[in-house]
Amino acid sequence: MQIHLKTLGCRLNEAELETWAQAFQAQGHGITRNLSDAQLVIINSCAVTQDAVKKSKQMIRRIHRDNPQAKLVVSGCYATLNEAEAAQLMGVDLIVGNQDKNQLVEKTLTELNLDSMPAMSTEPGEVSLFSRGRQRAFVKVQDGCRYHCTFCIVTVARGEERSRLIQEVVDEINALHKQGIKEAVLTGVHLGGYGSDIGSNLVELITEILDKTQIPRLRMGSLEPWELPDGFFELFKNPRLMPHLHLPLQSGSDSVLKRMARRCKTEEFGQIVELARTTIPHFNITTDIIVGFPGETEQEWQESYDYIERLGFGHIHIFSYSPREGTAAANFPGPVAQDLKKLRSKQLHDLATILKEQFIIENIDSLADVLWEGQTQTLDNGDIRYFGYTPNYLRVACDVNADTALENQIQKVRLSTVESDFIRTEIN
Numbered sequence: 001m002q003i004h005l006k007t008l009g010c011r012l013n014e015a016e017l018e019t020w021a022q023a024f025q026a027q028g029h030g031i032t033r034n035l036s037d038a039q040l041v042i043i044n045s046c047a048v049t050q051d052a053v054k055k056s057k058q059m060i061r062r063i064h065r066d067n068p069q070a071k072l073v074v075s076g077c078y079a080t081l082n083e084a085e086a087a088q089l090m091g092v093d094l095i096v097g098n099q100d101k102n103q104l105v106e107k108t109l110t111e112l113n114l115d116s117m118p119a120m121s122t123e124p125g126e127v128s129l130f131s132r133g134r135q136r137a138f139v140k141v142q143d144g145c146r147y148h149c150t151f152c153i154v155t156v157a158r159g160e161e162r163s164r165l166i167q168e169v170v171d172e173i174n175a176l177h178k179q180g181i182k183e184a185v186l187t188g189v190h191l192g193g194y195g196s197d198i199g200s201n202l203v204e205l206i207t208e209i210l211d212k213t214q215i216p217r218l219r220m221g222s223l224e225p226w227e228l229p230d231g232f233f234e235l236f237k238n239p240r241l242m243p244h245l246h247l248p249l250q251s252g253s254d255s256v257l258k259r260m261a262r263r264c265k266t267e268e269f270g271q272i273v274e275l276a277r278t279t280i281p282h283f284n285i286t287t288d289i290i291v292g293f294p295g296e297t298e299q300e301w302q303e304s305y306d307y308i309e310r311l312g313f314g315h316i317h318i319f320s321y322s323p324r325e326g327t328a329a330a331n332f333p334g335p336v337a338q339d340l341k342k343l344r345s346k347q348l349h350d351l352a353t354i355l356k357e358q359f360i361i362e363n364i365d366s367l368a369d370v371l372w373e374g375q376t377q378t379l380d381n382g383d384i385r386y387f388g389y390t391p392n393y394l395r396v397a398c399d400v401n402a403d404t405a406l407e408n409q410i411q412k413v414r415l416s417t418v419e420s421d422f423i424r425t426e427i428n
Contacts, residue, residue: 001029004038004070006063008056009046011187011221013076015138016101017044023105035063038070040108045076045086047153050322053078057089064091073108075101077157081326098143098158135373135408137181138221141169141205142188146196147224149250150261150328151290151321158189163198166208173213182410183217183242183371184209191223203229210238216410217371217391222246222288225272226264233279243280244314244393247272248288252307253300256293259332266307273311282363284314284392291348292321292341295334301344309351314359314393316352320345360423363394363415370396370413370425372406387422390415395422 003024007013020042021031032038041063045056056078064072068091075096079086087095094111096104144161145154173184186205188194195201202223209218219242236243247269251257254265264272276283289308296304308316320341323330372388379385383399386406390396396415400406406427413425 001039002032002037003029003040003042004032004035004067005042005044006059007044007046007076008059009044009048009052009077010189011138011185012140012143012189013044013046015140015185015187016075017042018137019140020105027105027109035067035070038067040071040073040112041067042104042108043072043074043076045074045078047077047081047157048324049319050324053082057086060086060089060092064089071108071112073104073112075104077154080157081153135181135371136183136185136217136219137173137176138185138187139169139172139176140164140188141186142191142194145190146193147190147263148261148328150259150332151250151293151324153324153326154189156326161190161193161197163195163200165198166200166205169205170209170212173209173215173218177213177215180408182215182408183219184215185219185221187221188223190227191221192225192227201229203231203235206235206241210235210240216240217242219393220245222248224248224264225269228272233275236276236280236283239391242391242393243276243282244284244286244391245276246286246288249308250288250290251293251296251300252289252304252311253296254303256296256300256304259295260290260293260329270311282366282392284359284394286315286317286393287313288317288319289348290319290321291344292336294321294329294332294336296336305347305351308348309355312355312358313352315356316348318345318348318352357418360394360418363390363392364418364423365415367412367414368392368394368396369410371410372408374407376407378402396425397422398425398427400427 005017005021007017043060046052060074071093072091073094073096074086074092079095080097083095086092096107142163144159146161148155176184192202194205218240225247235241249269250260250262252266273285276285368390370388370390372386375387377385382402384402385397385399387397415423415425417424
């Protein structure tokens with residue numbers, strides 16, 4: 001049976017998708033990039049915003065329209081929070097809520113009567129990421145969150161915190177490395193809180209991974225800044241731990257952060273960023289910002305803008321606030337007018353572009369190890385343009401002859417010039 005996997009939303013969803021892919025392959029089934037070739041489609045949906053809910057529904061409808069013969073299984077946060085609605089969408093054969101994600105493969109094969117013995121049942125010889133055009137693996141180490149930010153629905157959708165045992169994570173990364181993966185990204189809903197339920201912490205997890213695996217590159221997904229353990233940044237002196245963190249700030253105004261029920265004030269956040277940058281040169285800090293949170297005054301907006309400009313970020317994900325049913329903020333007074341949100345969003349996008357360019361320029365003429373990925377472009381002269389990422393997550397491109405294969409290789413290059421959305425380099 002050929003299986004097509006799709007996801008929306010966070011890297012945690014991507015990590016879960018890979019776990020399912022591996023499990024299906026272990027049962028002897030195949031993973032296909034082409035929807036038209038699939039007899040089964042798995043969708044890992046998202047509900048972090050109303051727009052994500054809309055996109056999840058659109059994806060379900062589109063996939064059924066494009067391949068109506070395929071069995072369709074929907075999981076993820078949209079399917080969990082809106083189970084009845086999702087189940088009624090045309091073409092949906094099975095809903096698997098977040099609480100049952102660990103049994104998705106088993107439930108799919110048995111409840112849809114797909115559990116007949118395949119021709120060959122074996123461990124996959126090639127990690128399914130390659131069959132889906134990916135070179136880095138997202139490894140889920142933790143799920144759930146004990147905090148209740150007033151804008152966030154994820155706590156409801158994902159439930160209480162649950163951490164995987166360190167040895168399980170080590171074994172998974174070793175298996176991925178054995179199959180050719182050279183970079184693993186640790187993901188979780190509340191990654192900074194890893195181990196709170198099993199008497200461990202993130203430093204212990206990373207230390208064990210670095211000690212007991214040989215994977216060349218280890219990276220972390222988004223994590224909240226307020227629970228970073230002591231000694232955390234010392235870990236980055238190991239060159240296998242990539243010097244890039246995505247730390248969601250959400251606002252640069254302390255009064256807005258208080259209404260959001262965020263547990264890190266701007267002064268504390270700034271100290272964390274400073275420690276990262278002084279410990280490791282060219283450390284890249286990226287972030288999330290919500291524009292137009294209920295009650296955001298002109299003074300609060302200016303405080304936020306000035307703080308972001310002063311601190312600087314390598315990249316900013318910008319979200320205009322929209323009410324999310326089921327969250328506390330949905331009932332807050334003082335909604336910000338839509339045209340004002342658009343204005344502030346544009347101002348912040350313009351600033352984010354400047355800050356990103358400044359960070360890239362700081363890295364020009366330095367040497368960096370680039371992991372070349374599968375994404376390529378064929379140029380007019382027949383050459384191939386490869387894209388890859390530096391350890392601090394800057395996008396790099398180089399042009400080579402069509403007979404030169406770079407995919408999934410790590411090469412040390414000099415970052416030479418800035419293009420529109422990447423840094424150019426040359427391969428000698």
